[in-house]
Amino acid sequence: MVAIWKGSISFGLVNIPVSLQSAVRDDHISFKMLEKGTLSPIEYNRVSKKTKKTVPWANIVKGYEVSKGKFIVITEEDFDKASLGSSKAFEIEDFVPEAQIDPRFFEKPYYAVPTEGSEAVYALLREAMVETERVGIGRITIRNKQRLAAIKPLGNALEINLMRFSNEIIAETEYDIPKKEKPKAAALKMAKQLIESLTSDFDPEQYHDEYRENLEKIIKSKSKGKTIEFDEPGERKATGVIDLMERLQQSLAKKSGNTPALTKPKSAGKSTAAAKKKPSAKKTTARKTKKTRATKKVKKRA
Template sequence: MKPIWKGAISFGLVNIPVQLLSAEERTELNFNMIDQRDHARIKYQRINAETGKEVPWENIVKMYEFEDGSYVVVTDEDFEKADPKASKTIEIEQFIEAKELNPMYLEKPYYVAPVKGGEKPYSLLRDAMKESGKVAIGRVTIRTKQSMGAILPVGDALVLNLLRYSDEIRTTETLNLPEGEKITDKEMDLAISLIDGLTASWNPEEFQDEYTSALMKRIEAKAKLKGKDLPEEPEEEEVTPSKVVDIMDLLKKSIETKSRKRSDPADKAAPGDKSKTSKSSGKSDEKAAPRKRKSS
């Protein structure tokens, strides 16, 4: 795995030499664009607006244009020398309690790995953060963009998760959110019973991209037909919003359906079959007792 950034974490007077490596692995299907008339591939060219000729990558540079139409050519050296320290250092500006980190701000994760000479201070920072339950907040400049970032311990590694700035998060003021809806005790008890019935220990490996798998199966089926149309499939029943009058009935049916699935032997995974891992661990095996709502 090739590092995308090398520098140091600045922690008080301590500098920890590190490198950043992507923690993501994209699995989307790749598609090419073609002309539907003759199925010829579509190509995109970099054209000089004055000459109309294609421009090779090595001749392309960036420029910044001012409001009056004048501009300045910006080189790689300009990006590096604008703030040399920022481009080579993750400056920890503060520590916060882990529970304070709002998931709305999380954007993109990177593994932080020590380079030679940084193993001891790296271990110290990681273990101290685990012990204290703290998350580090700082700034990092990757390529040409400075981002706010949170450094947190995950297992034996430190992870840098880039954060969105506060002005990049939209508020809920424009949303038509419900207020003052009267919820009865019975409705609340049934809803909580359904939630308890679906509660299990989270295992991320149980969740796969089912849509991409289904799309790939359809693509393979079309390939076998060699240009012929696939047979028509029955349309899925349209999902309609639940009306107020039938919420109780829907909750009861949902709980009954969940109970039947749990007791159906055919629904249980065969030994060694990871594709049907049971999710009925923990609280889901126990029938939820009616709950009393606290009076205000």
């Protein structure tokens, strides 16, 4: 794999030359833009608005618009100046307990791969962080953008996770979210039972990208000139307060494999009493016989 960044990890006066390699892959299906009818691929050219001619990469520079139609050119030297060295080194500024970091700050993980000759110092930092149970925090500039980053041991590797700065985090108070309220005891108990029934150890292998898998089936089917249909899931409506208990009961029953008991205890009592008042089988048969005879007599008179 191609390294996204090459530089060094530094803490104190210690420097560890490394390269950053992606720890995740984008496993998505790519599509091309085509002209409808001809199915000819669409091209995007770098065309100058002024000359209307295609501009080669060698003649393209980066600029900032200071006012309408007025630009200043920013060079690679300018970007290096602004990075204050963070484009060449990831300096660990603090070591903190990982539990103190809000997961919203984490963005994308990379493996810090040591260059030849730096393995011993690399292992030293890794083992020291394992024993102190700390995560290193610092800043790093990648592709002309400075990022907050965290470094931590992960197996035999050191993982550098790119992070967001605090000003990039949106507080939940900016949205209309209900305040903390004490729910009814019965509903809370049932919800906790449902959570317990669904609790298990996290196994990432059991979760699949069904959307991608279905797209692959459609592509394979269409390439053979066939069509494929999938069962549409039922419509999921928001659960209201009135039928919340009923839905919780149904969910628990479905998980346990039992038929949901949706009737209230009082109703169940009435049903039992009603069952006791039902006539015996013999009496019912006798009534049916009398009714049948009466019907026959009416037919004869007619």
